[in-house]
Amino acid sequence: MAQLAPQHEVVLDFENQTLIELLSEDGLVIMARGLGLDRLFLKFLKLYCDPHNLVLVLNASSLESFLTEELCREGVEYPLKCITNEYSAKEREGLYLQGGVVCITSRILVVDFLRGQCPIDKVTGILVFNGHRVKDSSTEAFILRLYREKNKAGFIKSFSDAPEPFTNGFCQLERVMRNLFLRHVYLWPRFHATVSASLSRHKPDVVELRQAMTPHMVAIQMAVLDIMKACVSELKRSQPSLDTEEVTVENCMNKSFNQIIKLQLDPIWNQLGGKTKQLVFDLRTLRTLLHFLTQYDCVTFYNYLETIRSSTDTYAFSGHSSWLFMDSADTLFVKSRERVYGRFKLGKQSVSKDKTSKDDGGGGLEESPKWHLLSMVLEEIRKETRTNEKLEGSSKVLVVANDERTCYQLRQYLCEGGQRLLEKQLSRLNLTVDTTTSKNLKRSLPSQVGGASKKRKTDTVEEQDGDDEGVETGVICQPFLEEEELEMVFSDDDDGRMEAASSHFGLPSGPVIVLHPLSSANDNPYHMGTVLREMVPQFIVMYDADIQFVRQVEVFKACRPGLPLRVYFLLYDSSVEEQRYLTGLRKEKEAFEQLIKDRASMVVPVDREGRVGDNTLLTRELSASQEVSSRKAGGRGQEVGPQSVLVDIREFRSSLPFLIHRRGIDIVPLTLEVGDYILSPDMCVERKSVSDLIGSLNSGRLYNQAVAMTRHYKRPLLLIEFDESRSFSLQKSGSIKGEISSQSVASKLALLTLHFPTLRILWCPTPNATAELLEQLKVGQGQPDVEVALSMGQDSLDKVEGDKYNPLVKDFLLKLPGINSKNYRRIMNKIGDLQELVSLSEGQLDRLLDNDANAKLLWSFLHTQSKVTTTTRGKKRT
Missing domain, CATH: 1.20.1320 (phosphoenolpyruvate carboxylase, domain 3)
Structure with a gap:
């Protein structure tokens, strides 16, 4: 019963084959959940963790800590570099030049690519995790296009363990591969012959226990x-x-x-x-x-x-x-x-508070049947470890449940007993207990929970066969374990709340039972693999069914042929829990079967990888200015300067910069204070989604943005972009009202256009339509200046070029009655300050403004005392 050290892991046949195939030919690996995609990905990271390489990792930001810890555990000399927004542009440039493997967010990398801070021609390759997320207009697709335009020799390899997204939509697999610039796809379902042979060679001892519900x-x-x-x-x-x-x-x-x-x-x-x-x-x-x-x-x-x-x-x-x-x-x-x-008894009938029942009365606080099943399993393990000298003192039991809350309840049950746990729950939730039923709360649950069917197996959990044997069950009302016998990744404070202690735990000497949730607090789907490798348990109790963890256990055992391992699989018989598990298996199998058919019928062009010079996938369209120039020159291609658009770096969360770039317009990422897109020296665009538009109108932020745009640019534009997959309207049809309402989005937009007459509003149904519209707006316009755009909005008191008036004073005057965009210059040219303006008579104002009506409005506003009315206890005072 000697244990293998965690580092002495056997590499499985299908892992070797996948590694060799992906090293020889770039491609997309789609693997079933739990078969070790993280192990395969780590092998590539170890391979390229060297200063002589520069390998970029995309879509793995949530796994940075996990990948770093695993590489350190395996003794990699050069650690993984993780670049976040905490690094400056200069620091990022230095990290790129140092080489090695760099994990970086897509938004930062696309900006560094466009600015030239990352040497694209020196990049060895790009590893794309979660390949199913690379859509037609995603930032990752933009990055790979920029990479292939300047680097024809580097590799691209993508990984995914989610087959279902590749079957959603028409030719989804082919579209993803086109976005990844890949020709080959490698499919590894659980039913693959090599996978089945690798996992069946050394299988864990599986004991399936089906518990009847009450x-x-x-x-x-x-x-x-x-x-x-x-x-x-x-x-x-x-x-x-x-x-x-x-x-x-x-x-x-x-x-x-x-x-x-x-x-x-x-x-x-x-x-x-x-x-x-x-x-x-x-x-x-x-x-x-x-x-x-x-x-x-x-x-x-x-x-x-x-x-x-x-x-x-x-x-x-x-x-x-x-x-x-x-x-x-x-x-x-x-x-x-x-x-x-x-229930409590009234005469010959058993009655609950809500309705009359024909059944006999019973005690309250019904314990979960699985609790007793878990107790029975742990008692069996305890007896076996005591009788087996080789297991005594060294056995480790891993109990896994769905989430932290379940683990916390199981700990309470094992340490305090079921009735005590439920009484504490009842007290904590402040549920009212009737005096007629208070006695029932002290009763133990009768032995009517139902039996559990048990069968011991040497096959995998997924393929079940064999006969059932009845196992007697009963109630355990006393604590099953002492506190020191139980290790857990959670602890409770004085208020009984659950707190996470640590993602790693020490293993004390002697028998130990460890409770661990299947879900991860940092959204790491592979954390259970780390738990298995660190703990190396001899017994695993699966309190909740999970497809991914089942396969992780299979891989864990197959990699350690000499390790004794028994798995107890607890499941409610004929329950929704069982149905969900089986449905998940069926959907994954159907997805892989569909992918196999799609791969067989898929036509892949030879130049799909973009390595050849003239590649159709990398060809950018002519911009509208270039097309107009070509037509004017009779098709002779008159020389036109490069078209460019200045884009705020925050806009790279959307797909619009990518679509603009595809239309033959260069993208210059900047940190802009005014606007999101600068199309020309006079044209500025502020882009809003529908949700952002409503929020900006409610908070007043859009008003301030409109002020800044109209102050610095002659042609300010507000672009409202909504989702093409959703119908859109500012209000329900037939509900248009004549009066202005402070709650209406349409009313707020109307006030915005009235206050800023030079502001134009553009409506676009899709990002593609937006890119086309912006391209048309640039026709015949000059190119924006980077230095000028960066200087806009740096100081609110700065005067706009060509405007000699203080913008704050100008805005104040325009809010006064009788003063408008046509006559404010007269006042600012001839009047020194506000005190001088107030001292003018109505006739003087008439001569100054050259308009009787405007002069009367302004004089009345400046010289009429307003009345303030307050209400105190129902009485009005003036």
């Missing part, structure tokens, strides 16, 4: 599913355009349903009625209820359910949740309450 849980699950089915049917009736194959109860159980609904309803979301929107929200709520049912205790579930009902009662609006009035909802609330408070 009768109350079964009733609750059926009630929620009935409600969900009714909501789905109602949603299809209200929106016949929905894809009936995608909008199903099965898909509603998974998180992917949000994306399905988003894709189908976003284009018409503003046109939907309140009922349809409420149905979408209700389906999300019902999915959360199903998750809480199997994940948390009865008190937490009932408290969440009561929160839903109380919020609906408090906010009685027309689009309320109609499912609350269904018969199934009545069953849901009754059964949920009975799990907490139980």
